[in-house]
Amino acid sequence: MERADYERLRWRCIRRALLELDISLTRFLDNGFDKLNDEEQQVFVELADMEDHDLWYLISGQADCDDPRLAPIVAMLRKS
Amino acid sequence: MSIPVLKFDAVIVGAGGAGLRSAIQLSEAGLKTAVLSKVFPTRSHTVAAQGGVAASLGNSEEDHWTWHMYDTVKGSDWLGDQDAIEFMCKKANEVVVELEHYGMPFDRTDDGKIYQRPFGGHMSNFGEKPVRRSCAAADRTGHAMLHAMYQRNVKANTQFFVEWMALDLIRDEEGHVLGVTAMEMETGQIVIFHARATIFATGGAGRIFYSSTNAFINTGDGLGMAARAGIPLEDMEFWQFHPTGVAGAGVLITEGVRGEGGILRNSSKERFMERYAPNAKDLASRDVVSRAMATEIKEGRGCGVNKDYVLLDITHLDPATIMKRLPGIHEIGLQFAGVDCLKEPLPVVPTCHYQMGGIPTHYSGRVVAPKDGDHSSIVPGFYAGGECACASVHGANRLGTNSLLDLLVFGKSAGDSAVEDLKAGRAHRELPKDVADKTLARISALDNRKGGANVHETRLAMQRTMQDHAGVFRFGDMLKQGVEKILEVEKAARQLEIKDKSMAWNTARTEALEMENLIEVAKATMISAEARKESRGAHVRDDAPDTAEFPNGRNDKEWLKHTLFSPVDNSISYKPVNMQPLTVEAVALKTRSY
Numbered sequence: 001m002e003r004a005d006y007e008r009l010r011w012r013c014i015r016r017a018l019l020e021l022d023i024s025l026t027r028f029l030d031n032g033f034d035k036l037n038d039e040e041q042q043v044f045v046e047l048a049d050m051e052d053h054d055l056w057y058l059i060s061g062q063a064d065c066d067d068p069r070l071a072p073i074v075a076m077l078r079k080s
Numbered sequence: 081m082s083i084p085v086l087k088f089d090a091v092i093v094g095a096g097g098a099g100l101r102s103a104i105q106l107s108e109a110g111l112k113t114a115v116l117s118k119v120f121p122t123r124s125h126t127v128a129a130q131g132g133v134a135a136s137l138g139n140s141e142e143d144h145w146t147w148h149m150y151d152t153v154k155g156s157d158w159l160g161d162q163d164a165i166e167f168m169c170k171k172a173n174e175v176v177v178e179l180e181h182y183g184m185p186f187d188r189t190d191d192g193k194i195y196q197r198p199f200g201g202h203m204s205n206f207g208e209k210p211v212r213r214s215c216a217a218a219d220r221t222g223h224a225m226l227h228a229m230y231q232r233n234v235k236a237n238t239q240f241f242v243e244w245m246a247l248d249l250i251r252d253e254e255g256h257v258l259g260v261t262a263m264e265m266e267t268g269q270i271v272i273f274h275a276r277a278t279i280f281a282t283g284g285a286g287r288i289f290y291s292s293t294n295a296f297i298n299t300g301d302g303l304g305m306a307a308r309a310g311i312p313l314e315d316m317e318f319w320q321f322h323p324t325g326v327a328g329a330g331v332l333i334t335e336g337v338r339g340e341g342g343i344l345r346n347s348s349k350e351r352f353m354e355r356y357a358p359n360a361k362d363l364a365s366r367d368v369v370s371r372a373m374a375t376e377i378k379e380g381r382g383c384g385v386n387k388d389y390v391l392l393d394i395t396h397l398d399p400a401t402i403m404k405r406l407p408g409i410h411e412i413g414l415q416f417a418g419v420d421c422l423k424e425p426l427p428v429v430p431t432c433h434y435q436m437g438g439i440p441t442h443y444s445g446r447v448v449a450p451k452d453g454d455h456s457s458i459v460p461g462f463y464a465g466g467e468c469a470c471a472s473v474h475g476a477n478r479l480g481t482n483s484l485l486d487l488l489v490f491g492k493s494a495g496d497s498a499v500e501d502l503k504a505g506r507a508h509r510e511l512p513k514d515v516a517d518k519t520l521a522r523i524s525a526l527d528n529r530k531g532g533a534n535v536h537e538t539r540l541a542m543q544r545t546m547q548d549h550a551g552v553f554r555f556g557d558m559l560k561q562g563v564e565k566i567l568e569v570e571k572a573a574r575q576l577e578i579k580d581k582s583m584a585w586n587t588a589r590t591e592a593l594e595m596e597n598l599i600e601v602a603k604a605t606m607i608s609a610e611a612r613k614e615s616r617g618a619h620v621r622d623d624a625p626d627t628a629e630f631p632n633g634r635n636d637k638e639w640l641k642h643t644l645f646s647p648v649d650n651s652i653s654y655k656p657v658n659m660q661p662l663t664v665e666a667v668a669l670k671t672r673s674y
Contacts, residue, residue: 004266007585011243011265014587015119015297017127017223020331022296024415052127053220060411078411 001041009045017052024059028080036073043073083261083516084271087508088114088239090498091259091275093246093302096124097222097484098466098491099281100229101175102445105495106277107236111502114273115233116244116262118297118590122226125283125295126487129222131199132214133179133484135172139193140212143204145169146664148213150206152482153667156475157617157634159315159642161658162666164443164471168482168489175488176215184228185217201479201674214481222484245590246301248519249278249309249462252512255451257462260305261519265590268583270523272516276506277461277498280306280439280447281491284467285601286319289432290540290547292330293322302468304597306439307604307647308518311449311459314470315437315643316601317609317619320478321552323369325431327389329416333409333428337394338362340405344373345391345425346381352390365674367552370430371620374553383427391425430552434478435601436618437608438470440644445469445494450644455655461506463498465490472642475657476617526592532577535592542569542595542602550609556623559610566599566606567650573599604645611652614639617672631671640669 001009013025025048036044047055047070057063058074065074090106092099095117106113117124136143148169153160180186180194187195196212204211217224233240246260250272259275285300286292303313324333338344344362346352356372357364364372373390382388394402394409399422403410413421440448441464442456451457466487473486549562573595580588615624615633624633641654659666 003582004584007587008266011585011587011590012119015123016295017119017123017125017297019128019293019295019329020412020416023329023331051223052123053223060408060415062408062411078415 009048013048018056020056020060021052024077024080028077032076032080040073043069046070047073047077084269085274085511086114086271087274088112089275089502090114090277090279091116091273092279092281093260094124094281094283094466094468095121095240096126096281096283096466097225097229097487098494099279100226100233101488101491102279102281102463102465102495102498103233103238104229104236105492105499107233107238109499111499112239114239114241114275116241116246116260116273118243118245120242121230121240122223124226125298126222126226126484128295129484130219132197132216132221132481133176133225133488134199134202134213134479134481135176135215135485136169136213137173137176137194137196137215139189140196141204143211143213145172147204147206147211148172148202149661149664150667151202152473152479154207154672155201155477155479155482156473157477157672158636158640158669159318159472159475159616159657161443161472162661163658164473166661166664167443167493168471168473168485171489172485175485175492179225179228179488182228182232185224186215187217199480202481225484245593246305247522247593249305250511250515251309252509256460256509258509258511261516265585268586268589270516270519272511274508274511276502276508277463279445279494279498280464280468281466281487281494282468284435285598286432286435288542288546288598288602288605289319289551290543291325291327291429291431293325293332293431293433294330299594299598300468300601301594301597302464303439303604304600307600310648311439311447312644312646313437313601313604314440315472315475315608316604316645317612317643318436318476318617319432319605320434320436320618321370321430322433323366323373323430324392324428326412326416327384327427327429330431331412331416332431333392333412333426334406335366337392337406337409340394340401341397342392342394343396344369344428345393346376347383347387348381352376352381367620370552373428373430374551377429378555389427389429392428393425394421395423395425434483435467436470436472436474436476436478438468439464441465441469441471441490443471443490443493444497445490446497450653450655455644463494465494476619522593522596523589526576526578526589527581529575529577532575533572535576535578535588535595538569538572538576539595539598541572542566542599545569546602546605550606552620554609554619554621556621559606562606563610566603570599570603600647603650604647607650608643608645608652612639612643634672636669
């Protein structure tokens with residue numbers, strides 16, 4: 001990922017509406033993101049683009065993740 | 081250096097509830113309106129508001145705005161201005177119905193009216209019994225509100241500048257406000273927004289505390305800009321705390337956990353609430369529980385290496401009950417405390433939640449400041465609404481669901497006042513020659529400084545100082561030390577250094593600029609808190625205890641007044657509380673008890 005794209009993504013992860021996501025996404029960016037391949041990174045970008053409540057319910061297990069493309073990254077976020 | 085100038089009738093800083101509500105008034109009046117936001121509008125912190133918005137619609141049972149007003153004055157511990165409180169409570173029905181017309185999907189009763197539910201502190205008939213006054217959209221009230229208002233703004237042609245950060249307020253020699261300087265994050269370019277009206281709706285600054293439920297975005301940008309422009313900050317000693325945030329993270333643990341049987345314990349595993357509230361124990365009111373927790377920590381009975389938190393124990397509860405009745409709590413423990421709460425207690429600490437003080441405003445949304453002996457002289461061209469402003473309706477403590485009402489009512493009134501002033505002929509005034517000099521100097525200093533202070537370390541030092549010295553329960557000696565410490569931190573915050581010098585998406589620079597705003601708020605809070613020698617609402621001092629002469633430690637003879645912190649020389653002055661409502665009789669002073 002280009003530097004500018006990464007920094008934009010970073011800003012969109014460290015300044016969320018919900019504190020839970022600020023912490024969770026920042027932690028994942030710092031500890032897991034660079035281990036993802038290009039395709040997985042794009043899935044993360046897609047997740048980061050979701051509405052805050054929807055994403056937090058997925059990460060906190062209050063909602064099921066039915067999309068097989070998203071599920072592996074959601075599982076990583078839950079464990080991070 | 082030539083800086084681009086963008087000219088608008090109005091510039092609004094912040095696209096949360098208050099900013100969006102203001103923008104609707106301006107754009108629908110046909111005025112060219114810009115809204116600047118660090119994030120996409122529907123990602124503002126208003127999203128986190130779940131409880132609802134208060135309005136005495138009376139859909140579920142009899143209700144009246146005068147009852148709501150009484151509750152709000154009482155909740156404020158009589159520090160709220162009664163003219164502003166009347167204005168807000170009276171306007172509540174109007175702004176809620178407008179929101180419904182914008183498409184807000186409120187919960188409904190069977191016969192199609194807006195469903196209303198009870199909420200703490202909201203009572204019928206002047207404090208008699210709880211009343212159903214809160215209007216909500218499931219658990220996404222704030223989120224739904226932002227969506228409805230954003231759409232309305234799109235329709236009205238409001239121009240959004242998303243991922244832009246306002247940096248400094250522009251004032252001329254006569255004190256008129258002429259707009260802001262701002263930075264586009266994608267390019268790092270500095271631009272002047274030259275406006276006939278400037279409205280701040282930048283939200284709170286809860287990130288000054290180590291433990292805060294506020295999202296990272298709440299860095300008090302509006303307060304920092306106002307302070308740097310010489311505008312005082314009002315009642316900054318008043319911050320609402322929630323008893324149980326996850327230690328180190330701030331994420332809120334619902335009171336439902338104690339409701340289901342959760343027990344607070346200290347380092348000796350003692351159920352300490354038995355000493356503080358023998359009957360209610362862990363179910364005592366928020367302030368009693370918070371104070372007990374703070375006392376345990378101060379007296380060395382906290383847990384962990386730094387002895388700076390207590391434990392919330394639910395390991396004795398049935399796991400099936402926890403998973404069923406407290407959804408998300410298990411995951412919160414795992415994610416933010418690294419604790420499986422079915423097996424181990426959760427580390428918790430009283431956590432900052434809401435800022436009652438802010439930029440002083442009249443209930444019309446116009447910013448006011450002392451001038452020539454008038455403590456509330458209008459600052460021409462400047463307006464504010466929502467959490468960054470202090471009208472003051474929340475006084476020393478805010479009632480739940482009044483924050484969303486505040487941003488609707490005062491967002492709208494700030495917009496209306498700006499429209500009124502512009503239609504009365506307020507023109508673009510000439511920009512000062514040195515219009516962007518201070519902003520450029522700040523940016524340049526950040527980019528060029530070597531051997532300066534680290535942003536992260538400085539922020540942490542500030543947050544620790546605020547948490548330890550001006551937390552939920554305050555001690556005279558700690559406050560005195562706190563003033564000295566925060567002034568030391570301020571020195572570091574004036575000498576920040578960043579390693580990344582790039583222009584595009586330089587988050588290090590943005591965070592440094594945010595830190596320069598946070599420190600203004602932290603300093604105002606600490607100095608204002610040290611100066612107020614009574615207990616009132618959320619400001620509770622160990623050395624101002626509950627006595628017969630001063631119930632709850634409140635001293636109306638000396639302290640029934642608003643604090644004004646002057647950032648120019650760190651001095652404090654006071655102005656009277658407005659005890660005169662607009663049309664009804666005043667709510668007379670009495671002891672606040674529930």
